[in-house]
Amino acid sequence: MTQARVSIQTEDFDLSAEVALLRASDARVGAVCSFVGTVRDRNGGVDPSVQSMELEHYPGMTEKSIEAMIDEAQRRFDIFGARVVHRVGLLQPLDQIVLVAVTSAHRGESFKACEFLMDYLKTQAPFWKKEKTPAGAHWVDARVSDDAALQRWGISGANAA
Amino acid sequence: MKITVRYFASIREALGTGSESLETQATNLAQLRDELIARPGAAAEVLARGRAVRLALNQVMSDEAALLTEGCEVAFFPPVTGG
Numbered sequence: 001m002t003q004a005r006v007s008i009q010t011e012d013f014d015l016s017a018e019v020a021l022l023r024a025s026d027a028r029v030g031a032v033c034s035f036v037g038t039v040r041d042r043n044g045g046v047d048p049s050v051q052s053m054e055l056e057h058y059p060g061m062t063e064k065s066i067e068a069m070i071d072e073a074q075r076r077f078d079i080f081g082a083r084v085v086h087r088v089g090l091l092q093p094l095d096q097i098v099l100v101a102v103t104s105a106h107r108g109e110s111f112k113a114c115e116f117l118m119d120y121l122k123t124q125a126p127f128w129k130k131e132k133t134p135a136g137a138h139w140v141d142a143r144v145s146d147d148a149a150l151q152r153w154g155i156s157g158a159n160a161a
Numbered sequence: 162m163k164i165t166v167r168y169f170a171s172i173r174e175a176l177g178t179g180s181e182s183l184e185t186q187a188t189n190l191a192q193l194r195d196e197l198i199a200r201p202g203a204a205a206e207v208l209a210r211g212r213a214v215r216l217a218l219n220q221v222m223s224d225e226a227a228l229l230t231e232g233c234e235v236a237f238f239p240p241v242t243g244g
Contacts, residue, residue, distance in 0.1 A: 037244055056170055057243070058236060061220035086243065098244050118244060124222060126236075127243025128170035139171045142213075142240030157222070159215065159240045 005082060006066045008057060010089040013099055022083050022101050029080055033110035034101035035118055041093035043140065048093075049133045055088045055097070058126035062086070069120045076153075077113040079104045084117065086127065119149040123159040162231045166197075169238035172214070175207040190216050191225035193235060213240050 003021045007013075015036060023029045041048035070082045085099040100117045104110040129140040142160035150157055167180045187193035194214075197204045208214055217236040218227045229235070 055243070058167070058169055058217070058220070058238070061217055061236070064220050065222070122244040123241065125243050126169065126217070126238065126241055128239065129242045130170070139239065140242045142242050160213070 003083065005070050005084065006063050007085045008059070008062050008088055009085065010087060012087070012096060013085045015099060015101075018083055018085065018099060019101055022081050023103055026080060026103065028105060029103045030105045031107040031110045032101065032103050033107065033114040034099065035114050036096055037098040037118075039091050039093050039095045039097055043131060049135075050093060050131050051134070052093075052132045053091045054130040054132070054137075055091060056128045056130070057086075057088050061126050065125050066121065069117055069124065072120070073102070073113045073117055076116065077102075077104070078109045079113045082113065082117065084121070086121075086125070088127070116153055119146070119153060120155070122146045123150050124157055162229065164193075164229060164232065165234045166193075167234065167236040169236065171239050172207050172237055175203045177203070185229065187229060189225065189229060190218065190223060190227050190235065193229060194225065194237070197237075208237060214238070215240060 015034060019032055019034060023032060039053050041050050043050055066084050073082055080103045083101045087097050100114050102110045102113045123146050130137055131140055144160045147158055147160050163184055165182050168176050173179045185193055185196060187196050194208055198208050215238050216223050219234055
């Protein structure tokens with residue numbers, strides 16, 4: 001069975017199991033690069049003020065946009081496979097939010113493709129975070145620095161600005 | 162023409178709905194946004210020019226020049242914050 005490239009889910013994921021499936025019986029693979037994003041208990045300041053986080057997304061568009069990002073990564077980099085898992089719903093500090101894993105023959109292409117996919121996802125995939133703090137709940141602001149990160153790859157998709 | 166309009170995150174909350182079907186005279190996204198702003202209610206503020214509003218047409222990020230088609234799905238949402 002071929003592993004799906006994109007999963008949007010409320011349940012947690014297992015990095016080892018995901019990587020094992022991605023490399024399964026592909027002896028061409030000499031490098032696996034993965035990134036896991038997690039929920040922090042603070043946003044900006046030093047005080048641990050985030051009690052929980054609610055993640056909303058646009059079902060249908062989310063999957064489509066990430067599939068397109070992986071296609072673009074395949075065009076740009078010499079990679080074999082890629083896997084993206086993103087959680088939605090109610091999350092707590094310490095929870096895992098997102099996984100990006102990429103395989104290639106040598107490390108350079110995996111490192112680049114993994115970072116490219118994360119930079120792309122941060123500014124182009126339709127997810128929204130709402131933080132709950134003692135002062136109330138609020139929607140998280142997009143960061144201009146994330147737009148700048150995408151621009152390094154020659155893509156001028158303004159999200160925050 | 163008849164289209165579906167969807168709203169997400171802070172815009173969805175402000176409008177009190179995530180989706181509506183409507184009949185529009187607009188031919189592109191800019192005109193549709195103007196029509197929505199002109200309606201009574203919260204849209205005038207949350208979709209106002211100068212506000213950070215992102216748009217999708219048929220589930221692809223689009224700019225305001227994109228043309229509407231019969232039965233298309235348009236979405237209005239704030240800048241994305243995933244990952």
